[in-house]
Each structure stands twice: as structure tokens, then as C-alpha cells.
Amino acid sequence: MKLINRDTDYAIRALCYIFKHKKKVISASDLVSELRIPRSFLRKILQKLNKKGILKSFKGQGGGFLAAKPADKILLVDLIETFQGKVSLNECFFRKLTCPHKRTCVLRDKLDKIEKQVLKELKRITVVSLLR
Amino acid sequence: MKLINRDTDYAIRALCYIFKHKKKVISASDLVSELRIPRSFLRKILQKLNKKGILKSFKGQGGGFLAAKPADKILLVDLIETFQGKVSLNECFFRKLTCPHKRTCVLRDKLDKIEKQVLKELKRITVVSLLR
DNA sequence: AAGAATGATACCATGTTAGTCTCATTTGTC
DNA sequence: GACAAATGAGACTAACATGGTATCATTCTT
Ligand code: FES
Ligand code: FES
Numbered sequence: 001m002k003l004i005n006r007d008t009d010y011a012i013r014a015l016c017y018i019f020k021h022k023k024k025v026i027s028a029s030d031l032v033s034e035l036r037i038p039r040s041f042l043r044k045i046l047q048k049l050n051k052k053g054i055l056k057s058f059k060g061q062g063g064g065f066l067a068a069k070p071a072d073k074i075l076l077v078d079l080i081e082t083f084q085g086k087v088s089l090n091e092c093f094f095r096k097l098t099c100p101h102k103r104t105c106v107l108r109d110k111l112d113k114i115e116k117q118v119l120k121e122l123k124r125i126t127v128v129s130l131l132r
Numbered sequence: 133m134k135l136i137n138r139d140t141d142y143a144i145r146a147l148c149y150i151f152k153h154k155k156k157v158i159s160a161s162d163l164v165s166e167l168r169i170p171r172s173f174l175r176k177i178l179q180k181l182n183k184k185g186i187l188k189s190f191k192g193q194g195g196g197f198l199a200a201k202p203a204d205k206i207l208l209v210d211l212i213e214t215f216q217g218k219v220s221l222n223e224c225f226f227r228k229l230t231c232p233h234k235r236t237c238v239l240r241d242k243l244d245k246i247e248k249q250v251l252k253e254l255k256r257i258t259v260v261s262l263l264r
Numbered sequence: 265a266a267g268a269a270t271g272a273t274a275c276c277a278t279g280t281t282a283g284t285c286t287c288a289t290t291t292g293t294c
Numbered sequence: 295g296a297c298a299a300a301t302g303a304g305a306c307t308a309a310c311a312t313g314g315t316a317t318c319a320t321t322c323t324t
Binding site (some may be wrong): 001002003004006009012084085087088089090091092093104106107110111113114117118121122125129130131132 | 133134135136138141144216217219220221222223224225236238239242243245246249250253254257261262263264
Binding site (some may be wrong): 027028029044046050051057058061064 | 299
């Protein structure tokens with residue numbers, strides 16, 4: 001049961017590197033040799049970060065990526081949702097249909113509470129807070 | 133990202149049924165027709181609960197299962213760990229080896245804190261609290 | 265001895281995760 | 295303009311996890 005999968009993890013590392021070299025345009029190649037992440041995989045991740053407006057991309061020779069917003073505006077929870085979908089700890093299994101107990105289910109209630117706590121914490125973690 | 137998988141979910145339903153019919157020995161067949169869980173799958177789950185000392189089993193004609201301890205002594209977290217392994221939200225991916233940053237990693241620190249909170253909550257939920 | 269139950273365990277189908285590959289497009293430099 | 299260096303888009307794949315099935319052995323009651 002992992003809160004963070006590999007895509008998210010790599011995204012975090014890439015972002016940290018990019019923020020540590022602010023102002024310079026960083027290419028996928030730079031990141032590959034620095035972070036030792038498989039090239040194609042990393043490229044997919046960078047593209048996604050670009051689409052989400054977290055990075056800005058520049059094509060062509062000398063191109064690469066720049067941060068599109070300040071590090072303290074990038075929340076961990078946004079990265080998680082970008083690569084793993086909504087944080088949802090409390091999906092009910094009942095026959096794959098909408099669960100008939102949804103309104104009254106005690107377990108659902110309790111897990112919802114836990115989810116809210118986790119979400120609150122995840123929203124407090126930004127890329128700045130990971131830069132050490 | 134689910135906190136509870138299908139095995140655990142089924143285990144909870146089975147336990148609730150068993151506790152609602154305390155004293156009677158409940159066979160897998162009873163549970164199958166009541167809960168509409170695939171027979172073989174449910175049997176595997178019941179066996180595991182037995183091995184873990186949460187249920188007591190009786191073989192032979194008229195056999196089945198009884199709760200081995202009171203409902204308020206069965207913690208949700210125990211069920212989760214029985215079927216899904218230790219709750220561990222903060223596994224680091226770094227090259228599948230022990231991570232060189234383990235001591236200093238800021239992210240690890242923050243996720244550890246979240247994990248502790250979740251664990252604390254999960255320990256407060258028992259089967260009693262799910263019986264409504 | 266027969267039948268009803270669980271114990272143990274191997275097997276299988278499907279979905280998810282992590283990763284690869286190819287080709288198209290854009291851009292800077294000569 | 296040609297070419298090389300970069301990203302964009304998206305199909306494809308290998309390995310693993312999840313959810314479920316099937317089989318045979320063992321035990322217990324009658
Ligand atoms: S059983 Fe469906 S929401 Fe709880
Ligand atoms: S990078 Fe390995 S524990 Fe954080």
C-alpha cells in the first residue's frame with residue numbers, strides 16, 4: 001500500500017533538480033545523466049508535468065524545461081493526483097456497483113475521516129519543503 | 133490507492149456476520165449464501181483468519197467457524213496486515229536497494245508522520261465499531 | 265463407512281505498473 | 295535550407311499483483 005508510485009517519485013526528483021538549477025533550461029538528457037532514470041520513462045513524466053502546467057517546455061536545440069511556478073506553489077498532492085489519480089482510500093467493493101450501504105456504512109465513515117486527515121497533510125507538503 | 137483490498141473487505145463482512153450470530157458455529161456454506169462471496173475465495177480467507185487466531189475452526193459434519201476472541205479485541209489494522217502485509221506508506225524506490233538518503237530524506241520524514249497518524253486511527257477501529 | 269466440513273496448495277485470468285520504442289514536430293545553428 | 299537537437303504523442307510490452315478457481319488430503323460426526 002504505497003502513497004507514492006514511481007512516476008510521482010521520479011517527478012519529485014526531477015523537480016528538485018530543476019529548482020536547484022533555477023533559471024537554466026534543463027533538458028531531459030541533463031536529468032537522465034544526473035538522476036539515472038530511464039530516459040523514455042523520464043520523458044513521459046516531464047511531458048505530463050508540462051501538460052499540467054507545472055513545467056514549461058522549450059523545443060529544439062538548447063531546449064528543455066523550466067519550472068512554470070514557484071516551488072512553494074507545487075503541492076505534493078497535485079503530483080500524486082497527476083500520476084496516480086485522486087487520492088481515495090475508501091473505495092467500496094460491493095459488487096462493483098454503487099454500494100447499497102454507502103449512506104450507512106460505518107467503515108466508509110471511518111476511512112473517510114482518515115482520508116481527510118491524509119489529504120490535509122499532503123496539502124501541506126510542497127516542493128520547497130522537499131528541497132532541504 | 134486503496135487502504136483495504138478485497139480479501140480484507142470480505143473478511144470484515146464475514147466477521148460481522150459471525151459476530152451477529154454469536155455462539156452458533158458458522159460454516160463457509162452459510163456465509164456463501166448470505167454474503168454472496170465466491171466460495172473458494174471465501175474459504176481461503178476463513179482459513180487465514182483461523183491461522184491468525186481470529187477464528188476457531190471445527191472440521192467435519194456440523195463444523196465451521198467461531199470467533200476466537202471478542203469483537204473489540206480484533207483491530208482493523210490486524211485484518212489489513214493479515215491480508216495485505218504491513219501498512220507502509222513510505223517505501224522508497226531508489227534502485228531497489230536500501231536508499232542512500234534514508235537518513236536524511238525529507239519526504240520520508242513527512243510520509244512517516246502521515247503513516248503514524250493513519251496507523252493510530254486504524255488501531256482505534258475494531259470489529260465492534262463496525263457492527264452498527 | 266459415508267458424508268460434510270476444513271486444510272493446504274497449485275493454478276489461472278485479468279489488470280496495473282514500470283518501462284520501451286517509434287515517429288512526428290519544433291527550433292536553433294551553420 | 296539542411297541538419298541536428300530537443301520535445302510531443304502515443305502505441306507497445308514484460309513483469310508483477312490481484313482476485314478468483316480447482317483439487318486433493320484430512321478430520322470429524324453419525
Ligand atoms: S460496504 Fe459499501 S460503502 Fe461500505
Ligand atoms: S529518497 Fe530514499 S528514502 Fe527518500
